Amino acid sequence: xxxxxxxxxxxxxxxxxLKQHFPIESGLLLKKQVGAVRAVDGISxxxxxxxxxxxVGESGCGKSTTVRAISQLYTPTSGSVILNxxxxxxxxxxxxxxxxxxxxxxxxxxxxxxxPRMTVRTIIAEPLEIYKRRGMLDTQxxxxxxxxxxxxxxxxxxxxxxxxxxxxxxxxxxxxQRIGIARALALNPKIILAxxxxxxxxxxxxxxxxxxxxxxxxELGLTYIFIAHDLAVIEYISTRVAVMYLGKxxxxxxxxxxxxxxxxxxxxxxxxxxPIPDPVIERKRQRIILTGDVPSPxxxxxxxxxxxxxxxxxxxxxxxxxxxxxxDEHHEVACFLYE
Amino acid sequence: MKKNTNKGSAPLxxxxxxxxxxxxDEGIVKAVDGISxxxxxxxxxxxVGESGSGKSVTNLSIMRLIQSPPGKIVGGQILFExxxxxxxxxxxxxxxxxxxxxxxxxxxxxxxxPFLRISTQMIETILxxxxxTKKEALKKSIDxxxxxxxxxxxxxxxxxxxxxxxxxxxxxxxxxxLSCEAKVLIADEPTTALDVTIxxxxxxxxxxLAKKLNTAVILITHDLGVVxxxxxxxxVMYAGKIVEKAKTxxxxxxxxxxxxxxxxxxxxxLDKAQDGKLYSIEGQPPNVIDLPECCPxxxxxxxxxxxxxxKYPPVKKVxxxxxVACWLYADEKEKSST
Numbered sequence: 014x015x016x017x018x019x020x021x022x023x024x025x026x027x028x029x030x031l032k033q034h035f036p037i038e039s040g041l042l043l044k045k046q047v048g049a050v051r052a053v054d055g056i057s058x059x060x061x062x063x064x065x066x067x068x069v070g071e072s073g074c075g076k077s078t079t080v081r082a083i084s085q086l087y088t089p090t091s092g093s094v095i096l097n098x099x100x101x102x103x104x105x106x107x108x109x110x111x112x113x114x115x116x117x118x119x120x121x122x123x124x125x126x127x128x129p130r131m132t133v134r135t136i137i138a139e140p141l142e143i144y145k146r147r148g149m150l151d152t153q154x155x156x157x158x159x160x161x162x163x164x165x166x167x168x169x170x171x172x173x174x175x176x177x178x179x180x181x182x183x184x185x186x187x188x189x190q191r192i193g194i195a196r197a198l199a200l201n202p203k204i205i206l207a208x209x210x211x212x213x214x215x216x217x218x219x220x221x222x223x224x225x226x227x228x229x230x231x232e233l234g235l236t237y238i239f240i241a242h243d244l245a246v247i248e249y250i251s252t253r254v255a256v257m258y259l260g261k262x263x264x265x266x267x268x269x270x271x272x273x274x275x276x277x278x279x280x281x282x283x284x285x286x287x288p289i290p291d292p293v294i295e296r297k298r299q300r301i302i303l304t305g306d307v308p309s310p311x312x313x314x315x316x317x318x319x320x321x322x323x324x325x326x327x328x329x330x331x332x333x334x335x336x337x338x339x340x341d342e343h344h345e346v347a348c349f350l351y352e
Numbered sequence: 353m354k355k356n357t358n359k360g361s362a363p364l365x366x367x368x369x370x371x372x373x374x375x376x377d378e379g380i381v382k383a384v385d386g387i388s389x390x391x392x393x394x395x396x397x398x399x400v401g402e403s404g405s406g407k408s409v410t411n412l413s414i415m416r417l418i419q420s421p422p423g424k425i426v427g428g429q430i431l432f433e434x435x436x437x438x439x440x441x442x443x444x445x446x447x448x449x450x451x452x453x454x455x456x457x458x459x460x461x462x463x464x465x466p467f468l469r470i471s472t473q474m475i476e477t478i479l480x481x482x483x484x485t486k487k488e489a490l491k492k493s494i495d496x497x498x499x500x501x502x503x504x505x506x507x508x509x510x511x512x513x514x515x516x517x518x519x520x521x522x523x524x525x526x527x528x529x530l531s532c533e534a535k536v537l538i539a540d541e542p543t544t545a546l547d548v549t550i551x552x553x554x555x556x557x558x559x560x561l562a563k564k565l566n567t568a569v570i571l572i573t574h575d576l577g578v579v580x581x582x583x584x585x586x587x588v589m590y591a592g593k594i595v596e597k598a599k600t601x602x603x604x605x606x607x608x609x610x611x612x613x614x615x616x617x618x619x620x621x622l623d624k625a626q627d628g629k630l631y632s633i634e635g636q637p638p639n640v641i642d643l644p645e646c647c648p649x650x651x652x653x654x655x656x657x658x659x660x661x662x663k664y665p666p667v668k669k670v671x672x673x674x675x676v677a678c679w680l681y682a683d684e685k686e687k688s689s690t
Contacts, residue, residue, distance in 0.1 A: 288577025
């Protein structure tokens with residue numbers, strides 16, 4: 014789709030200043046809050062229909078917490094998540110349930126995310142059964158309809174429908190991830206939140222699943238939020254990329270931009286650290302090696318979140334938090350170098 | 353990064369036709385099935401493959417750390433400086449482990465004892481292999497921590513493992529592994545549990561130390577990017593066999609086995625924009641229980657021939673130091689000899 018189309022579209026999901034803090038408590042009987050883990054500390058973005066927003070960052074940067082807060086698996090501390098004009102954070106339980114039909118998740122670990130005591134049929138039909146019981150399905154489905162839908166979904170994700178009554182342990186990692194995808198598709202969602210869906214898979218299986226997700230998007234017009242820590246995977250699947258660090262978005266741009274024209278010092282370091290599978294290029298590369306580790310998210314920060322490890326830090330970075338700034342039409346960055 | 357690999361003498365480590373099998377209720381798993389490779393002094397060898405291909409078992413076999421039963425090294429030789437590790441007594445073995453060949457594991461969280469201070473664990477390792485007083489060993493530990501880049505090593509050495517981050521713990525493990533000046537360092541997925549920026553630090557460290565101490569490194573990984581940057585030679589494993597072995601540049605420039613080709617092609621690349629479909633190897637990895645005597649890759653291979661389905665291909669040379677086990681490169685005589 015061309016850029017002008019993108020601008021005309023209304024966002025399908027708006028996230029505004031979302032914060033998710035987890036309290037740290039102490040004391041045995043009288044629990045007192047002594048601090049907070051600031052897992053997500055004020056992020057904002059819009060999601061346009063049909064696009065894939067990739068979120069990339071190191072462990073502990075808050076990528077998974079972001080999608081879990083969006084899907085209301087956690088109760089966010091503050092901010093708003095607006096889906097189809099409805100703010101999910103203050104919505105009633107019924108409204109949230111209704112909204113979740115449009116927003117489904119795929120999880121990282123295909124071993125932990127499927128109940129070992131349920132058959133594939135039960136797993137994939139579960140979302141349908143739940144909404145059927147509450148009378149919240151768009152069209153009523155008979156038992157037979159559900160059966161047919163399960164078979165149709167299995168075929169769609171590349172599983173043999175004859176395996177319907179098997180249990181998860183009988184499948185390999187890649188096939189299990191396909192089961193997870195079929196389950197996410199059962200309710201015909203508009204948005205899929207994919208939390209590291211290929212990180213636990215082998216290279217040859219990873220490309221199969223990426224291709225499948227790509228095809229499904231084209232066919233069903235899905236919108237993805239796609240999390241990964243592998244930059245190459247993110248570049249391949251995404252139309253836009255958000256780079257996160259310590260619960261903040263550092264850079265937000267079209268997918269190719271961070272690779273061709275990275276602005277934030279953290280994005281640059283992340284890119285230069287990612288190995289490229291070509292010995293000729295790899296041996297000539299100059300790496301920006303960051304010193305130290307990711308600092309603790311438990312302290313409140315008054316300066317740039319990346320200050321401690323930044324190779325180009327300045328005096329003002331210590332005392333002021335840089336705001337997201339638009340450098341061109343599609344490229345935003347939170348860094349004082351671009352003020 | 354060229355090293356004095358072949359000085360005309362025997363290689364440091366020479367693995368010949370190693371076979372490690374596991375007995376399970378469902379049948380025999382040939383985790384490693386007749387693999388051979390050599391490692392020269394100061395050389396870095398990469399072993400790549402997907403989960404279940406036998407990379408870790410290969411290296412556990414070299415250290416003779418296979419639990420028996422269910423596992424057993426049923427054949428082959430592992431010559432370290434001319435001595436066969438497989439025939440050593442338990443006592444001689446203890447001298448080799450940690451002293452001559454050292455190992456670092458994937459998970460820095462579980463390979464340190466959480467109840468003991470770093471100092472206790474490091475001193476124990478050093479005293480086991482070297483004649484030193486406790487005081488000297490402590491000094492040596494601090495030196496090693498400094499070498500691997502732990503700040504304030506004098507104080508940190510008395511900390512417990514939980515007080516270190518993942519990257520720091522892996523540094524401690526590397527320091528510990530190299531504290532007895534081992535000649536071979538086996539690194540089993542040393543950076544898989546770490547973030548990319550930390551991974552870059554650790555790989556840089558291993559590279560630097562290997563050069564400084566002239567240690568030969570066996571690097572096991574599933575990441576083709578890591579191999580490209582680190583290794584001189586690469587072995588690609590599939591279902592317990594080495595399917596291709598070559599100099600790193602040759603392997604990436606002309607991957608000969610269809611599996612290697614597919615593996616390299618199916619990784620999305622940062623430096624090249626890709627649209628549309630990724631190349632992918634169809635099907636699932638094989639079930640390694642009771643594998644028939646055929647090419648294990650044939651159900652997923654796009655260049656499959658009739659012979660692949662009933663006979664394992666011979667290893668052929670396709671270039672200098674470049675070997676591949678695939679019927680595509682076999683001559684007519686070998687094909688018809690069945």
